[in-house]
Amino acid sequence: MSFTDIATRTYNHSFRLDPVVRTLLDTDFYKILMLQLIWRKHRDVQVTFGMVNRSTKVRIADEIPESELREQLDHARNLRFTTRERIWLAGNTFYGVKQIFQPDFIEWLADFQLPDYELVRREGQYELTFHGAWPYTTMWEIPALAIVNELRARHILHEMGRFELDVLYARAKAKLWGKIERLRALKKDGPLRLGDFGTRRRHGYLWQRWCCEALQEGLGESFIGTSNVHIAMEIGAEAIGTNAHELPMVYAAMADDDPQAVRNSRYSVLDSWRETYSGNLLVFLPDTYGTSEFLRDAPDWVADWTGARPDSKPPLLAGEELIAWWRGRGRDPAQKLIVFSDAMDIDSIEQTFHAFKGRARISYGWGTNLTNDFSDCATRADQDLRAISLVCKVLKADGRPAVKLSDNPLKSTGDPHEIERYRKIFSAVGMVETPVLV
Amino acid sequence: MSFTDIATRTYNHSFRLDPVVRTLLDTDFYKILMLQLIWRKHRDVQVTFGMVNRSTKVRIADEIPESELREQLDHARNLRFTTRERIWLAGNTFYGVKQIFQPDFIEWLADFQLPDYELVRREGQYELTFHGAWPYTTMWEIPALAIVNELRARHILHEMGRFELDVLYARAKAKLWGKIERLRALKKDGPLRLGDFGTRRRHGYLWQRWCCEALQEGLGESFIGTSNVHIAMEIGAEAIGTNAHELPMVYAAMADDDPQAVRNSRYSVLDSWRETYSGNLLVFLPDTYGTSEFLRDAPDWVADWTGARPDSKPPLLAGEELIAWWRGRGRDPAQKLIVFSDAMDIDSIEQTFHAFKGRARISYGWGTNLTNDFSDCATRADQDLRAISLVCKVLKADGRPAVKLSDNPLKSTGDPHEIERYRKIFSAVGMVETPVLV
Numbered sequence: 038m039s040f041t042d043i044a045t046r047t048y049n050h051s052f053r054l055d056p057v058v059r060t061l062l063d064t065d066f067y068k069i070l071m072l073q074l075i076w077r078k079h080r081d082v083q084v085t086f087g088m089v090n091r092s093t094k095v096r097i098a099d100e101i102p103e104s105e106l107r108e109q110l111d112h113a114r115n116l117r118f119t120t121r122e123r124i125w126l127a128g129n130t131f132y133g134v135k136q137i138f139q140p141d142f143i144e145w146l147a148d149f150q151l152p153d154y155e156l157v158r159r160e161g162q163y164e165l166t167f168h169g170a171w172p173y174t175t176m177w178e179i180p181a182l183a184i185v186n187e188l189r190a191r192h193i194l195h196e197m198g199r200f201e202l203d204v205l206y207a208r209a210k211a212k213l214w215g216k217i218e219r220l221r222a223l224k225k226d227g228p229l230r231l232g233d234f235g236t237r238r239r240h241g242y243l244w245q246r247w248c249c250e251a252l253q254e255g256l257g258e259s260f261i262g263t264s265n266v267h268i269a270m271e272i273g274a275e276a277i278g279t280n281a282h283e284l285p286m287v288y289a290a291m292a293d294d295d296p297q298a299v300r301n302s303r304y305s306v307l308d309s310w311r312e313t314y315s316g317n318l319l320v321f322l323p324d325t326y327g328t329s330e331f332l333r334d335a336p337d338w339v340a341d342w343t344g345a346r347p348d349s350k351p352p353l354l355a356g357e358e359l360i361a362w363w364r365g366r367g368r369d370p371a372q373k374l375i376v377f378s379d380a381m382d383i384d385s386i387e388q389t390f391h392a393f394k395g396r397a398r399i400s401y402g403w404g405t406n407l408t409n410d411f412s413d414c415a416t417r418a419d420q421d422l423r424a425i426s427l428v429c430k431v432l433k434a435d436g437r438p439a440v441k442l443s444d445n446p447l448k449s450t451g452d453p454h455e456i457e458r459y460r461k462i463f464s465a466v467g468m469v470e471t472p473v474l475v
Numbered sequence: 476m477s478f479t480d481i482a483t484r485t486y487n488h489s490f491r492l493d494p495v496v497r498t499l500l501d502t503d504f505y506k507i508l509m510l511q512l513i514w515r516k517h518r519d520v521q522v523t524f525g526m527v528n529r530s531t532k533v534r535i536a537d538e539i540p541e542s543e544l545r546e547q548l549d550h551a552r553n554l555r556f557t558t559r560e561r562i563w564l565a566g567n568t569f570y571g572v573k574q575i576f577q578p579d580f581i582e583w584l585a586d587f588q589l590p591d592y593e594l595v596r597r598e599g600q601y602e603l604t605f606h607g608a609w610p611y612t613t614m615w616e617i618p619a620l621a622i623v624n625e626l627r628a629r630h631i632l633h634e635m636g637r638f639e640l641d642v643l644y645a646r647a648k649a650k651l652w653g654k655i656e657r658l659r660a661l662k663k664d665g666p667l668r669l670g671d672f673g674t675r676r677r678h679g680y681l682w683q684r685w686c687c688e689a690l691q692e693g694l695g696e697s698f699i700g701t702s703n704v705h706i707a708m709e710i711g712a713e714a715i716g717t718n719a720h721e722l723p724m725v726y727a728a729m730a731d732d733d734p735q736a737v738r739n740s741r742y743s744v745l746d747s748w749r750e751t752y753s754g755n756l757l758v759f760l761p762d763t764y765g766t767s768e769f770l771r772d773a774p775d776w777v778a779d780w781t782g783a784r785p786d787s788k789p790p791l792l793a794g795e796e797l798i799a800w801w802r803g804r805g806r807d808p809a810q811k812l813i814v815f816s817d818a819m820d821i822d823s824i825e826q827t828f829h830a831f832k833g834r835a836r837i838s839y840g841w842g843t844n845l846t847n848d849f850s851d852c853a854t855r856a857d858q859d860l861r862a863i864s865l866v867c868k869v870l871k872a873d874g875r876p877a878v879k880l881s882d883n884p885l886k887s888t889g890d891p892h893e894i895e896r897y898r899k900i901f902s903a904v905g906m907v908e909t910p911v912l913v
Binding site: 040042044045165198206212255 | 480482485554636638639641642644645648649650652688689693712757
């Protein structure tokens with residue numbers, strides 16, 4: 038007997054919109070960590086963020102109707118942190134620390150709202166920019182990326198029949214579980230620590246949640262958590278994260294034109310961070326203006342930090358460089374943490390796991406290739422669900438252009454003239470050009 | 476918002492039993508074709524069927540509680556052909572023919588009920604036998620096999636968590652779709668005709684239905700239908716089938732002790748069949764007492780039949796033998812149909828497709844490896860969902876023991892002394908010992 042529940046069916050069919058982002062907690066944990074610092078120390082700095090599609094061949098504006106994009110962005114602007122969400126942020130233990138978020142910050146969150154956006158369509162792309170005070174504009178990064186990526190996926194999914202969708206998700210699940218079985222084999226060989234960093238490039242919220250549950254089920258203790266705050270809360274996992282390029286980029290932009298001030302800003306940002314957080318949250322991101330130069334110039338206290346997150350140098354190279362540096366500074370690399378998070382997938386995880394086993398504490402922030410690996414999963418060859426290299430970066434801080442050089446010149450962002458100016462301030466020592474895939 | 480429909484949830488949780496077989500149409504089409512012949516010509520013959528597990532290492536009775544098995548068998552005994560099912564059988568076109576089932580037969584079906592069973596537990600196996608008039612006992616074969624096979628699968632499924640089940644079915648779907656993609660590639664190379672013959676060994680009803688829908692979606696016209704009558708009706712596919720060993724086995728058992736009468740029975744059964752059916756249903760099953768001898772001794776009119784279904788000789792060998800025989804009898808093999816149905820899987824389908832392309836009309840009855848291929852799909856190695864070689868065969872007809880020799884001596888069934896007697900009547904010419912996998 039099949040029983041049609043008319044009420045539920047009618048309810049489900051009367052939605053005006055299927056929101057991509059349903060809560061402000063559907064963001065990366067490090068955004069909230071950074072937000073507290075920004076709100077406490079730089080709440081009046083005006084920072085402009087802008088979305089850039091590095092996969093220029095994909096004409097996003099031809100795939101996603103502008104009205105759909107606006108509806109989703111407008112919906113995100115209507116969201117507020119709910120009482121129970123703020124209670125959870127205030128009461129939960131993060132990285133083993135209670136009350137990582139102070140009461141005044143939690144109170145301020147009650148009125149938080151995403152600021153307005155500017156959307157212009159140009160040559161098949163959307164120019165999506167966010168102007169305003171830094172504590173507001175910073176919070177657009179993740180929902181904006183998640184919205185555009187998920188709308189792209191939906192554009193293809195809408196063409197697929199019930200059966201094609203069934204096969205698609207069956208294949209994607211089988212594929213991910215195959216990777217998890219390889220990770221389980223690694224676990225037998227030594228300690229494995231791996232978490233989800235895939236919110237921004239995910240296929241969709243429900244799929245990201247399934248991926249996290251799969252890791253939880255398959256890896257047990259080796260699954261150290263997810264960067265997605267809402268999923269962490271929902272599935273009872275740890276919310277994890279470090280910090281992002283936006284901090285050094287704004288600090289550098291706000292520095293004087295004096296090259297020495299720009300160079301110093303790389304460490305003053307760490308100083309701000311350690312005033313706010315401690316312990317396992319003391320993980321530095323060395324590549325904003327080149328890792329090799331960052332390490333060479335770093336004050337000695339940087340070597341006391343818990344670890345580093347290389348994000349644009351080939352991981353084997355990056356790991357060796359960090360280990361050599363800690364050793365050169367008289368620290369024991371085996372006690373230090375390296376968080377690999379740049380375009381990792383099962384092959385590079387296996388390689389680095391074996392290469393650094395016992396030589397440093399390694400953990401993985403698995404992003405796009407965890408939450409958006411649908412290659413060869415569609416039943417038709419023309420249904421291309423591959424992720425694109427979409428980023429949302431700081432463009433300006435208090436009217437001054439912001440720049441990222443990165444260890445990979447192909448990942449640098451900013452106005453070309455400004456990039457040139459920064460390249461004169463920082464040498465290209467240790468930089469490696471590598472194709473940007475995700 | 477998540478809305479709990481209390482009525483549906485309560486209804487779903489209050490089932491006393493989850494039946495494996497929910498309708499008498501959940502059987503193979505050829506059983507109903509044979510049933511009409513049996514009912515019309517041999518309704519008073521007493522025939523005993525018995526279930527045999529050829530995979531003796533698997534102790535079925537240790538896996539399935541007797542009470543569960545009895546509940547399912549009892550439930551099947553409560554089923555009747557419903558009015559709309561009989562209307563469909565009477566009104567539907569099968570193999571392009573209207574009213575293949577005569578009105579008096581359809582009327583008789585209204586009161587049909589599966590007869591009683593005898594269940595004894597011995598050395599880790601169940602001895603399940605069905606005694607009575609042939610038109611009744613014959614109908615137990617498919618539901619009995621489906622029930623035991625599905626209860627075995629459930630025994631393992633019940634130990635699996637929500638997530639393990641999710642991965643299991645994702646992998647099984649991905650695996651089957653991978654095979655379908657290979658079949659799609661074959662289609663580009665020539666005409667492909669393939670149907671589902673997997674009811675008896677299926678993982679479960681819903682899974683068999685999914686497999687049929689996958690073939691329907693993936694192969695279009697090349698999917699020629701399913702042997703499962705209920706699934707055919709539900710998904711709008713053709714119900715397909717030929718005839719089975721039980722017919723020649725009973726005919727041979729009823730023949731005199733005179734060896735010549737036993738030999739002749741192989742062709743008198745075909746005579747009965749052609750009185751009842753015609754056209755595409757004239758497909759003979761040559762291997763009951765050895766194909767080579769069957770073909771050598773066959774009256775010439777057998778070569779006029781539409782085709783043959785080799786069922787126990789390696790398929791390449793069987794196809795070549797049939798083609799040579801038709802040619803030797805002055806018939807054009809390219810006009811003849813060969814239905815391969817013995818343990819076929821994607822590799823043997825590809826091999827025979829290429830070997831016989833243009834030389835004969837080929838079709839495939841895909842069984843166990845379609846509807847029950849879960850090898851390497853479970854998340855834990857000890858969850859063995861492999862199908863076993865379970866059969867339900869005629870043991871006696873009117874008190875005389877029944878025997879099958881088959882082209883593969885390992886597939887012969889019957890009392891050992893009787894098998895010896897039959898081996899003296901039929902030579903072993905052309906027989907090939909081959910491991911029995913499914």
